[in-house]
Amino acid sequence: MKLLVTGGAGFIGTNFVLQHLEQYPDDGIVVLDKLTYAGCRANLDPVADRIGFVEGDICDGDVVRGAIEGCSHVVHFAAESHVDRSLYGGEEFLRTGVFGTWTLLQAAREAEVERFVMISTDEVYGPIASGASRETDELRPSSPYAASKVAADRLAHSYHVTYGLPVVTTRSTNNYGPYQHPEKQLPFFTTQAMTDQTLTLYGDGSAVRDWLHVRDNCAGIETVMRHGTVGEVYNIGAGNERSILQNAQLVLEEVGKPQELLRFVDNEKIRPGHDVRYCVSTARLAALGWRPLVPVEQGLRETIRWYVEHRDWWEAMRARSREFFERHYGR
Numbered sequence: 001m002k003l004l005v006t007g008g009a010g011f012i013g014t015n016f017v018l019q020h021l022e023q024y025p026d027d028g029i030v031v032l033d034k035l036t037y038a039g040c041r042a043n044l045d046p047v048a049d050r051i052g053f054v055e056g057d058i059c060d061g062d063v064v065r066g067a068i069e070g071c072s073h074v075v076h077f078a079a080e081s082h083v084d085r086s087l088y089g090g091e092e093f094l095r096t097g098v099f100g101t102w103t104l105l106q107a108a109r110e111a112e113v114e115r116f117v118m119i120s121t122d123e124v125y126g127p128i129a130s131g132a133s134r135e136t137d138e139l140r141p142s143s144p145y146a147a148s149k150v151a152a153d154r155l156a157h158s159y160h161v162t163y164g165l166p167v168v169t170t171r172s173t174n175n176y177g178p179y180q181h182p183e184k185q186l187p188f189f190t191t192q193a194m195t196d197q198t199l200t201l202y203g204d205g206s207a208v209r210d211w212l213h214v215r216d217n218c219a220g221i222e223t224v225m226r227h228g229t230v231g232e233v234y235n236i237g238a239g240n241e242r243s244i245l246q247n248a249q250l251v252l253e254e255v256g257k258p259q260e261l262l263r264f265v266d267n268e269k270i271r272p273g274h275d276v277r278y279c280v281s282t283a284r285l286a287a288l289g290w291r292p293l294v295p296v297e298q299g300l301r302e303t304i305r306w307y308v309e310h311r312d313w314w315e316a317m318r319a320r321s322r323e324f325f326e327r328h329y330g331r
Contacts, residue, residue, distance in 0.1 A: 002028035004071040006058055006104065007078030008051075009039040010181040012119070016049050016075065016221060021047050023154045023222070032056060032067040033078070037320045071163045073225065074108050075117045076101065079152070080145065097148035098155065105159045118156035118169040122210075122235065125171075128276035133144035135171070135233040135267040136282045142275050153233075160231045162313050163243045168228040170221055172236040173280060176299065176304045177214030182318045186300065190307040191250040191314050194244035198263040199214065199252070205264060207243030208277040212238040213294035213303075225275075234288075240296035247300070254304045 001024070007013040008031030017029055027055050028054040043249075043264035044051065058078050068074065069147045070123060079120075080093040101118075125133040126140030141147040153169055160167040182191045189199045220236035248262055263266055282290075307314055 002030070003073045003075055004030050005075045005077065007039070007041055007043050007076075009033040009035060009183050010028060010077060011038070011177075011184075012214055012217065013077040014040075014043040014179045016077070016218045017044060017051065018047060019215060020222065021050060025050075027054075028176050029066055029210060030054060030071060032064070032297045034058070037239055037317075040179075040317065043179050057329075059095060060102050061103050064103050065110070066071045068104075068107045068111050068113070068243065072114045073117070074104065074113055074115070075119070075221065075225065076104055076156075077099045077119045079119075080148070088120055092213075093148040094151070097152045099156055101152040105156060109159065109163055109165050112256050115225055115230075116151060116156065116159075116167045117166055117177075117221060118167055119221070120153040121146070121173045122171050122173045122237065122278045122280050124150045124153055124275065125278070125280070128279055129277065131283040132190040132237075132279045133235070135235055135284060150231060157231070157233075164328055166230045166233065167223050168230060170224050170236055171233060171280065172217045173210035173212045173238065173278060173300075174222070175212055175214045175217050175325060176303050178303065178310075179215075180303075182307075183312045186247060186251070186308055187314060189248050190255065190304050191318065193251050193255045193257045194308065194311070196257070196261070199248045199261050200243050201248055201262060201264050203264070203266070206243050206246065207261075207275070208241050208279075210237045210279055211240040211242050211247075211300070212236065212292065213296075213299040216292040216294055219293075220285055220290050222275065223285065223288050228289045230310060232284070234285045235282050235283060236290075237280040237282050238292035238294075238296065239282075240292075241277075241279065242296070244258060250297070250300055251304055254301055255308065298327055 032054045034057050054067045079097050123146040124139045140152050141150050156167045161166040176186045224234045
C-alpha cells in the first residue's frame with residue numbers, strides 16, 4: 001500500500017503518519033503539505049528517511065498530480081482548521097477546504113485510487129443539546145470553518161455518487177495529543193499556564209466537547225480506510241464529555257499554577273456563535289471492531305506533560321502565530 005497523506009505535517013496528519021508506519025513499516029507514504037503556520041516538517045524527522053515529502057498547495061493541480069502518482073490510497077487531512085481564525089474571514093478556509101479538496105478529488109479520480117479517506121469533523125452537525133449526532137443527521141454548521149468542512153465533506157461524497165470514486169468519510173470529535181498547535185484549547189491552556197498568563201474561557205466555561213486522543217482517532221481512520229463501506233460516513237468519538245472549565249482546572253493542577261489565572265470572557269465578543277455541546281454516536285464504527293483505548297484523564301495529563309517537556313517546539317510554533325494571538329486575545 002502506498003498512501004498520499006495531505007496535511008501530513010500538521011497535528012493529526014503527523015500522528016497518523018507516525019502511527020501508520022509504526023504499525024505498517026513496509027507501506028509507502030508521500031506527505032503533501034503547504035507548511036503554513038500550522039505545519040512543521042520537523043515533526044516527521046523520526047521517519048524522514050521512510051517517506052516522500054512534497055511541499056506544496058493542494059489547490060495546485062500539477063503539484064497534486066505529481067504527488068499522487070503511484071499512490072493507491074489518499075488520506076486527506078489538509079485544511080484550515082481553527083474556528084477562531086475563520087471568524088476573521090473565511091476566504092482561505094473555502095479556498096483550501098473546498099477548491100483544494102476538489103483539486104485532490106479530480107487527481108484521485110484520474111489516478112484511479114483504491115480508497116479516498118475524507119477527514120471531516122463533528123462540527124458539521126452543529127450543536128446538540130442532548131443525545132448524540134448520527135451520520136444521517138442534518139448538517140447545521142455554525143462557523144465559517146464548519147461550513148467549509150460541510151462543503152468539502154459533501155463534495156467528496158458527490159464524487160463517489162457521480163464518478164464511483166471509492167470515498168469514505170470520518171467525522172471525529174475534539175482531538176488532543178502531541179504536536180497540536182498551541183492555538184488549540186489544551187495546548188493553549190498549558191502554554192499560557194507555563195508562562196503565568198491568563199487562561200481565557202468563553203462564557204462561564206461550561207461548553208462541552210467529547211475529547212478523543214489523537215492515537216484513537218488515527219486508529220479509527222485506519223479502521224475506516226481498511227474496512228469501511230465505500231460511500232459511508234463514520235463518526236469517531238470517545239464518549240469523554242468534558243467542559244472547557246474542567247480542562248482548564250486540570251491543566252492548572254498538573255502544571256502547579258493557581259486557579260486565579262482563569263479568565264472568563266463574553267462569548268459574543270471573542271467567539272460569536274460558540275456552540276455549547278457536540279456529541280456523536282459511534283455505533284457504526286464500533287461495528288467494525290474499533291474502540292477508544294486511551295483513558296481520558298491519563299491522556300490529558302500525558303499531553304500536558306508533553307508540552308511541558310517540549311517547550312522549544314511550542315515556543316517556535318507560537319512565535320509564528322503571534323499576530324493572531326494578539327489580535328484575538330489581546331496583548
